[in-house]
Each structure stands twice: as C-alpha cells, then as structure tokens.
Amino acid sequence: xxxxxxxxxxxxxxxxxxxxxxxxxxxxxxxxxxxxxxxxxxxxxxxxxxxxxxxxxxxxxxxxxxxxxxxxxxxxxxxxxxxxxxxxxxxxxxxxxxxxxxxxxxxxxxxxxxxxxxxxxxxxxxxxxxxxxxxxxxxxxxxxxxxxxxxxxxxxxxxxxxxxxxxxxxxxxxxxxxxxxxxxxxxxxxxxxxxxxxxxxxxxxxxxxxxxxxxxxxxxxxxxxxxxxxxxxxxxxxxxxxxxxxxxxxxxxxxxxxxxxxxxxxxxxxxxxxxxxxxxxxxxxxxxxxxxxxx
Amino acid sequence: xxxxxxxxxxxxxxxxxxxxxxxxxxxxxxxxxxxxxxxxxxxxxxxxxxxxxxxxxxxxxxxxxxxxxxxxxxxxxxxxxxxxxxxxxxxxxxxxxxxxxxxxxxxxxxxxxxxxxxxxxxxxxxxxxxxxxxxxxxxxxxxxxxxxxxxxxxxxxxxxxxxxxxxxxxxxxxxxxxxxxxxxxxxxxxxxxxxxxxxxxxxxxxxxxxxxxxxxxxxxxxxxxxxxxxxxxxxxxxxxxxxxxxxxxxxxxxxxxxxxxxxxxxxxxxxxxxxxxxxxxxxxxxxxxxxxxxxxxxxxxxxxxxxxxxxxxxxxxxxxxxxxxxxxxxxxxxxxxxxxxxxxxxxxxxxxxxxxxxxxxxxxxxxxxxxxxxxxxxxxxxxxxxxxxxxxxxxxxxxxxxxxxxxxxxxxxxxxxxxxxx
Numbered sequence: 092x093x094x095x096x097x098x099x100x101x102x103x104x105x106x107x108x109x110x111x112x113x114x115x116x117x118x119x120x121x122x123x124x125x126x127x128x129x130x131x132x133x134x135x136x137x138x139x140x141x142x143x144x145x146x147x148x149x150x151x152x153x154x155x156x157x158x159x160x161x162x163x164x165x166x167x168x169x170x171x172x173x174x175x176x177x178x179x180x181x182x183x184x185x186x187x188x189x190x191x192x193x194x195x196x197x198x199x200x201x202x203x204x205x206x207x208x209x210x211x212x213x214x215x216x217x218x219x220x221x222x223x224x225x226x227x228x229x230x231x232x233x234x235x236x237x238x239x240x241x242x243x244x245x246x247x248x249x250x251x252x253x254x255x256x257x258x259x260x261x262x263x264x265x266x267x268x269x270x271x272x273x274x275x276x277x278x279x280x281x282x283x284x285x286x287x288x289x290x291x292x293x294x295x296x297x298x299x300x301x302x303x304x305x306x307x308x309x310x311x312x313x314x315x316x317x318x319x320x321x322x323x324x325x326x327x328x329x330x331x332x333x334x335x336x337x338x339x340x341x342x343x344x345x346x347x348x349x350x351x352x353x354x355x356x357x358x359x360x361x362x363x364x365x366x367x368x369x370x371x372x373x374x375x376x377x378x379x380x381x382x383x384x385x386x
Numbered sequence: 387x388x389x390x391x392x393x394x395x396x397x398x399x400x401x402x403x404x405x406x407x408x409x410x411x412x413x414x415x416x417x418x419x420x421x422x423x424x425x426x427x428x429x430x431x432x433x434x435x436x437x438x439x440x441x442x443x444x445x446x447x448x449x450x451x452x453x454x455x456x457x458x459x460x461x462x463x464x465x466x467x468x469x470x471x472x473x474x475x476x477x478x479x480x481x482x483x484x485x486x487x488x489x490x491x492x493x494x495x496x497x498x499x500x501x502x503x504x505x506x507x508x509x510x511x512x513x514x515x516x517x518x519x520x521x522x523x524x525x526x527x528x529x530x531x532x533x534x535x536x537x538x539x540x541x542x543x544x545x546x547x548x549x550x551x552x553x554x555x556x557x558x559x560x561x562x563x564x565x566x567x568x569x570x571x572x573x574x575x576x577x578x579x580x581x582x583x584x585x586x587x588x589x590x591x592x593x594x595x596x597x598x599x600x601x602x603x604x605x606x607x608x609x610x611x612x613x614x615x616x617x618x619x620x621x622x623x624x625x626x627x628x629x630x631x632x633x634x635x636x637x638x639x640x641x642x643x644x645x646x647x648x649x650x651x652x653x654x655x656x657x658x659x660x661x662x663x664x665x666x667x668x669x670x671x672x673x674x675x676x677x678x679x680x681x682x683x684x685x686x687x688x689x690x691x692x693x694x695x696x697x698x699x700x701x702x703x704x705x706x707x708x709x710x711x712x713x714x715x716x717x718x719x720x721x722x723x724x725x726x727x728x729x730x731x732x733x734x735x736x737x738x739x740x741x742x743x744x745x746x747x748x749x750x751x752x753x754x755x756x757x758x759x760x761x762x763x764x765x766x767x768x769x770x771x772x773x774x775x776x777x778x779x780x781x782x783x784x785x786x787x788x789x790x791x792x793x794x795x796x797x798x799x800x801x802x803x804x805x806x807x808x
Contacts, residue, residue: 132470133491152772210639217640218633219576220649236633239583239782325637328459329484330585330774334782347771350463353487355470 126360131353143360153361155336156344162245163252163316163340168309171253175260175305180290182261183268194265198258209322212251213238238323244337248320255319256312260305267301268294307376314369317342341365416705417450419475421464423693426479427455434725435713442712449705462487465696469493474698476706479532482519482692485765489528494696498527500707511716515754516692516731522765529694530714531731533722535656536753537590537688538675538746540663545651549573556676560594560623563679567630570651577630578652579641581623582781585774586689586760587636588620590654593758594680594687595619602762603769603806610773610802614795619681621784621791628785646671654678654688657728657746675746677753686756692731723747729754772805 126143128136147153182193200208215222216237224234237247271294279289295302320326320340324333328351332339341361349358426435432453439451454475456464462484468474469491480488488494498521501509516531539556546553549570557563567577581587592601592612600613634641636655644650646666653659663673678687695714697706712718719735722728729750735741736751761769776798784794 131491132466213638214640217638218580220644221640234633236580239580325584325635328462329769330771330778332771332775334583335779336775350459350466351487351771352768353466353490 122359122362125356126363128356129354130356130359132355136356139356143357144364147357147361147364152332152336152339152344153341155332156339156341159245159336159338160314160316160340163249164310164313166246167249167252168306168313170249171256171309172260172302172305174253175257176264178257178261179264179268180294182265194262197261200255201258203255205318206322208251208255209319212247212254213323216247239334241335241337244324244333248323248338251319251323252313252316256309260309263305264298264301267298271297303376303380307373310372310376311369314365314372315342316340317346415448415450416702417452418477418702418706418709420451420453420709421461421475421478422453422455423461423479424455424457427453430725434721437721438713438718442709446705446708449709451709465493466491468698474700476698476700476702477710478696478698479693480696482529482531482694482764483760483769485519485528485694486768488696489765490768493698494528495699495703495707496526496528497530497697497707497710498525500704501527501530504711508711508715511732511734512714513731513733513736513754515690515759519692519759519762519764520694522763526765528765529696530710532693532695532714533728533730534690534692534754535658535729536690536750536757537593537654537678538657538749538753539678539688540645540653540655540659540673540675542645542648542651542653543672543674544648545570545575548648549575549651553674557679559679559683560681564623564626564630567627567651571630575648576632576644576650578627578632578654579634579636579638579650580631580785581627581636581654582778582785583635584637585778586691587654588777588781589758589760590678590687590689591623592616592620592687593689593756594623594678596758598758598762601758603767603773605763605766608803608806608808610799610806612799612802614792614799617795617798618791621781621789621794624781624785625787625791645673657750660727660746675749677749677756680756686753688753688757689760690754690757691760770805770808773802776801776805 125136127138127140129139129142130136178197182190182197185193203211216224218224218236218239219234221237223237227233227235235243237243275293275297276289279293284292317340320333320338321331321343324331324338326332326343328347331343331347331351342365345358345361345365348354348361420439422435425431432455435453439453443449443451458481461478461480465474465478465480465488469488474493485494512531513534516534520529520531521527541553541556543553546566549566550573551566551569557566570577579587581591589601596613596616600611600616602611603609604611632641632644632650634644636653641650641653642659642662645653646663648671657675660675663671667673680687695710697703697710714732716732716734716738719730719732720738720741723730723735723738723741723744727744727746729736729747736747741747742751761774780789780794780798780801783789784791788794789797
C-alpha cells in the first residue's frame with residue numbers, strides 16, 4: 092500500500108535514476124570490474140586481481156606523472172586563484188562599459204578552443220624568434236626552449252593554464268564581490284581601514300564560500316589536466332608527455348595505456364586510482380571547511 | 387469462409403511478393419562506413435574520393451558508402467573503441483605503425499584468402515616492401531598498402547645562394563652537408579630545425595648512418611636492434627647540429643614560416659609541406675627538394691612510412707574488401723598521385739608515365755629506395771610509448787651536453803631494452 096502511494100514519486104524520479112544508472116553507475120561498475128582484469132576491449136577479460144594496480148603503482152611513468160601533478164597543483168591552484176582574485180578586484184573597480192569590456196577580455200581565453208590556445212602559446216614559446224624569446228632578447232637573455240627544456244616545461248604549462256583558467260575563476264569571484272554589501276566597506280572605512288585592510292578583513296571573509304568553490308573546482312580540474320600538456324607537447328597515443336616526460340600527467344598516462352598500448356584493464360585501474368585521489372582531496376577540502384566553520 | 391480464405395491467400399501472396407522483392411534488395415542494400423584521415427576528406431582529395439565512391443557504387447548497385455575524415459588519434463581511438471563495441475567502420479585508413487594495436491583488438495580482418503583470390507595482375511601492382519608490412523606471418527594479410535611518403539630535404543635556394551653555396555648539386559655526404567650548414571649559420575641564417583625533438587626526424591638522421599639490420603625492434607628477444615656504434619655517430623651528428631639549428635621541431639608551424647621567410651636553409655620532412663611551399667613560391671620563395679645525404683657517398687638517409695587500408699570483420703567484409711581493392715588499384719592510385727603529386731604504395735601507378743615524371747613523385751620514389759621504416763616491424767606487437775620517448779630524450783639530452791655521444795648511445799640502448807621488457 093505505501094509503495095502504491097509513493098508510486099507517482101518513484102515515477103517522477105525514475106528518468107533521472109535510469110539515466111544516472113545507465114550513464115554513470117554502470118560505467119563505474121564496469122570500469123571497476125575491468126580494473127581487476129587483463130582486457131584489451133575485445134578479447135575475453137582475464138581476472139588478474141590487483142596486478143593492474145600494482146603495475147601502475149610501481150611504474151616509473153606513474154611516479155613521474157604524480158610528481159608532475161603534485162608540483163603543478165601546488166603552483167597552479169593558488170597562483171591561478173590569486174591572479175583571478177586580482178583580476179576580479181580590478182574589473183570590479185571599473186563600472187559601465189569598461190567593466191563589461193575587461194570582463195569579456197579576461198574571459199576570452201576560457202572560450203577559446205584548447206587547440207587554438209595551445210597553438211598561440213606554441214608560437215609565443217618558439218625558440219629564437221617567438222614573442223617571448225624576442226622580448227627576452229631585448230634584455231640580452233639567450234633564447235629559451237620553453238617547451239623542450241625540462242627545467243621550464245612545467246612552468247610554461249602553468250602560465251598557459253593560468254591564462255586560460257583565470258577568466259573563469261574571475262567571473263565567479265566577481266559575482267561573489269558584487270554580493271558583498273557596500274555597508275561593510277563603509278563601516279570598515281569609518282573604522283579607518285585602508286584598501287588592503289578592506290580586502291583582507293571584509294572581501295576575503297565574505298568570499299569564503301565562493302573561494303571554497305573556486306579552490307575545490309580548481310583542484311579537481313588540475314588533477315584531471317590533459318588537453319593543454321597534450322597539445323603543447325604535440326603528443327599522440329604512441330608518444331606523449333614531452334621530453335623526459337616533463338609534461339606527463341596521470342590522465343595522459345591513462346589514455347596512452349588505453350588507446351596506445353590497448354591495455355584497457357590497466358587504464359581502468361588508473362582511472363580508479365585517480366578517482367580515489369580526487370574524492371580524497373575533495374573530502375579533505377570539505378572536512379577543512381567544516382572544521383573552520385563557526386559552530 | 388471464402389472471404390477469409392481469399393484474404394489469407396492474398397496476405398500470403400503479398401508476403402511472398404514482398405519477400406521476393408526484398409531478398410535480392412537486402413543482399414545488395416549495404417552501407418559501408420569509410421574512415422579516412424581528415425586531409426583526405428576535404429577539398430580536392432575529398433572530391434576525388436567521392437568520385438571513386440560513385441564509380442564503385444555504379445558497379446555495385448545498392449551499396450552506399452559514407453566517407454568520414456578523422457584526425458590521427460581520433461582515427462585510432464575510434465577504431466579501437468569500435469572494435470570493442472561492434473561499431474567498427476567497414477573500411478578505414480590508418481598508419482602502418484599502429485597495425486599491431488588494431489590487430490590485437492580484432493579491428494582488422496585477415497584478408498589473405500581474398501587477396502590470393504585476386505588476379506595476379508592486381509597483386510603484382512604493389513610495392514613489395516609496403517606489402518610485406520601488411521603480411522607479418524605466412525597466411526596473414528591485414529591491410530592493403532595505400533599512400534605513403536619518403537623523407538625529402540627541402541632546400542631554400544635563396545638562403546643557400548646568400549650564404550655563397552653552390553646549389554647546382556645537393557650535399558653528397560653528411561660532412562659536406564654539415565660544412566654547408568656551418569657556412570649558412572655564419573651568414574646569419576639557420577641551417578636546419580632541431581632534429582632531436584621528433585622521433586621521425588631522429589629516425590631520418592639515424593638512416594644516414596645506419597641500415598635496416600640495426601634499426602627497429604627484435605620482438606622475439608624484446609630488445610632494440612639499434613647498434614651502439616651507429617647511434618654514437620648519430621648522436622654526434624645531433625651535437626654537431628646544435629649551433630646551426632633553429633630550435634624548432636620539423637613539425638612546428640614556426641619552422642615552415644622560417645623557411646618561407648628565407649631564414650632557414652634546410653627542412654627535412656615528408657612531401658606534405660610542398661603545397662605550402664609551392665604556394666609561397668608564387669610570392670618569391672625559391673626552393674627545391676633533394677634526398678637526405680648519408681655518411682657514405684652514394685647512399686641516402688631518411689624514413690619512409692605507409693598508410694594502410696584495413697577492412698573490419700563482419701557481415702560487410704566481402705564488399706568492403708572489394709571497395710578497398712578498388713581504391714588501391716592502379717588506375718585510382720594514378721589519379722590520386724596526379725591530383726596531389728604524392729607518392730603511394732602502388733608501384734605500378736608510380737611507374738605510370740603520367741605519374742613517374744612528376745618531380746615530387748620521382749624524388750619520393752627514389753627516396754623510399756634508401757629510407758628506413760620508422761619503427762619496424764609492424765603488425766607484431768605494440769611499440770610502447772617509452773620506446774619512442776626514450777630515443778627522443780637521449781637524443782635531446784646528448785645534444786644538450788648531458789651525455790657524451792658514447793654514453794648517450796649506451797644508456798639509450800639499456801633504457802630501450804628495459805622499456806621493451808615491459
């Protein structure tokens with residue numbers, strides 16, 4: 092009887108549940124299944140226990156990819172948010188058409204197709220006569236091979252990434268800034284706070300939830316970084332990661348194992364390791380936020 | 387009762403007629419999905435492909451062929467995923483170098499029996515080396531060789547003349563070529579792109595000192611066939627080229643721009659840059675193309691590679707093979723070569739008088755005689771990413787002075803064998 096009473100409710104949620112099960116739960120379950128199998132996508136899968144996980148965890152490529160990822164995250168997430176925050180403050184200080192112009196200008200890289208952005212930056216980074224090397228040349232600095240010198244490759248990627256992501260984060264932070272009541276700034280000014288103090292004691296605390304979103308989203312995106320390093324290094328399924336794997340990242344490694352080496356079982360295991368890492372980092376973010384939240 | 391019987395008979399008759407009509411139609415109503423590289427599916431190349439398709443359809447009523455262009459990685463990913471999901475295209479192009487992956491996922495039919503059933507006249511048309519690539523073992527043929535290339539050395543004649551170099555004869559040996567590049571650098575130009583940045587340019591340089599016996603992979607022992615002495619010589623070449631190179635890779639747009647703007651003397655690459663350079667020639671670019679020299683006089687370096695046509699297993703396999711055989715046949719390949727002035731694996735087409743005299747083709751035919759395959763043998767096992775990247779890493783590192791050529795060669799080979807062990 093209660094089941095019949097709730098039937099309309101079940102029917103109403105059914106479309107979502109069905110689509111969620113087919114396009115989300117099933118692929119996850121299937122991926123988990125294959126992560127314990129040697130499987131090339133066609134031949135029958137052979138159960139191999141944790142071999143795929145062990146092989147990945149002990150591989151040099153995984154070690155290198157995780158090292159690159161760690162360094163990339165540590166720099167790109169805080170720096171990216173700092174740049175976006177600065178841009179948001181700058182754009183917020185403009186009104187009318189200028190505000191709209193700068194908002195649009197800074198957001199432009201977000202809507203550029205990744206391959207176009209990569210092409211532009213490959214040009215900028217070109218040794219000897221690329222834009223950046225020409226500018227460096229004016230100061231007597233020798234040409235740098237930004238995308239092939241292992242000591243500069245990661246930082247070159249980070250610059251591109253910040254250039255692209257800053258506009259997106261800026262728009263979100265800007266929306267947060269617009270929601271801060273102006274009375275708070277007036278009160279701060281009356282209390283003698285200068286501009287910097289207003290930012291530190293009013294803007295940042297009021298932007299807490301927005302910054303939490305931007306940081307969490309930034310972390311999750313950074314952990315899945317793929318297209319930019321792939322394009323900057325001119326990678327393909329048979330050769331990727333750039334010189335000395337200086338721009339090898341986990342998703343690239345996973346794609347290479349799947350479509351280059353045709354080891355879908357290993358790639359599935361890789362996907363799960365990455366998912367576990369993302370879930371762990373996200374959970375940690377929420378935990379930190381809850382611990383810091385006023386009770 | 388009568389009415390009912392009449393009705394039943396009528397329905398049965400209609401069903402029979404329908405079946406009678408439908409049966410032969412079903413046998414012929416086939417739609418073939420045909421995947422090609424994206425540059426085969428645009429402009430003049432697409433128009434010619436569509437002409438081939440129309441001609442084939444005219445001979446095979448009821449057949450429909452949909453052509454789809456895809457980028458390199460999309461082509462491979464689509465074929466691997468298609469094999470897994472049963473949605474493979476019926477006929478498709480890809481590089482011979484990814485043949486092993488495609489065989490391992492069952493994307494390629496063994497066409498041997500159908501091939502052997504073809505007339506000898508047809509089978510004899512193909513370049514023997516190219517055909518051998520598709521036949522890894524007796525009784526196996528996984529593809530029909532299609533298009534291809536051999537390395538060419540594009541020369542910017544304006545730069546060479548400004549540097550005071552005689553352009554009437556190309557450099558005969560590596561030493562002569564290096565001397566020319568040094569002169570070019572002294573005159574304020576770049577000699578060549580950085581040959582260590584892309585696997586194929588390293589392979590092309592290796593071919594200047596090595597040969598088939600010491601290049602590629604021995605899959606039985608899972609070891610590299612690279613000879614340390616030859617690789618030492620090659621790494622020394624990269625060291626020697628450091629002062630004269632542009633720092634850009636052979637594939638960079640910047641390299642083409644340097645060449646077009648008369649700042650770069652040599653560009654060792656495949657013939658696909660020729661349309662760009664030919665267009666630039668209308669605005670004053672003076673260039674030609676010759677064979678890469680070798681360390682030995684009379685010999686040449688460079689690589690060759692082939693694109694293949696594969697046929698997927700399944701219900702349409704027979705008609706798909708017929709289509710594959712049709713497009714790779716001499717007459718079509720002659721038209722293809724004439725349109726694009728590009729080399730292909732149909733030796734009979736390449737020898738056709740209408741084609742053989744086209745300068746780019748004549749030079750390419752000559753080039754493939756000397757060139758090495760990129761990473762042979764194909765269709766045996768998948769070359770791991772670490773193999774190609776190790777070669778690039780050690781070539782670049784040695785050029786940068788991190789290793790001596792001897793150390794670089796030794797460590798590279800150790801690392802390659804470690805990589806192949808898996």
